[in-house]
Amino acid sequence: MGLFDFLNTPDINDGVARFDSTADAVLLDVRTPEEYVQGHIPHSRNIPLQELNRVETEVPDKAAPLFVYCLSGARSRHAVSELKRMGYVNVENIGGINGYRGKAEK
Secondary structure, three states: OOOOHHHOOOOHHHHHHHHHOOOOOEEEEOOOHHHHHHOEOOOEEEOOHHHHHHHHHHOOOOOOOEEEEEOOOHHHHHHHHHHHHOOOOOEEEEEEHHHOOOOOEO
16 A cells, blocks of 8 residues: 555445445445435445444454445545454445435435
8 A cells, every 4th residue: 555545535436336246245334323314325334433343243244245435435444444454355445425426315
């Protein structure tokens, strides 16, 4: 990881497309519950960054494909690092919902 890798934010729309085409994938929204109810990507699960340890109960399979997003991509980047530390092996930061062009649910 280079010094300025944090400036390269993934395209969330590409990430959602990969999620949609990946069997048994889980889409994690790590924003707060208040942010989540304002609008979220369909089929996502809200596990706030501060409660990330809940993922071990909700997604016990450490090999499950996890696609993680937040508002801008910063919290999801942190969550991906933490999930990998927890032993999850198939984790991807797909960026921030602020770049999402699809229909959001409330």
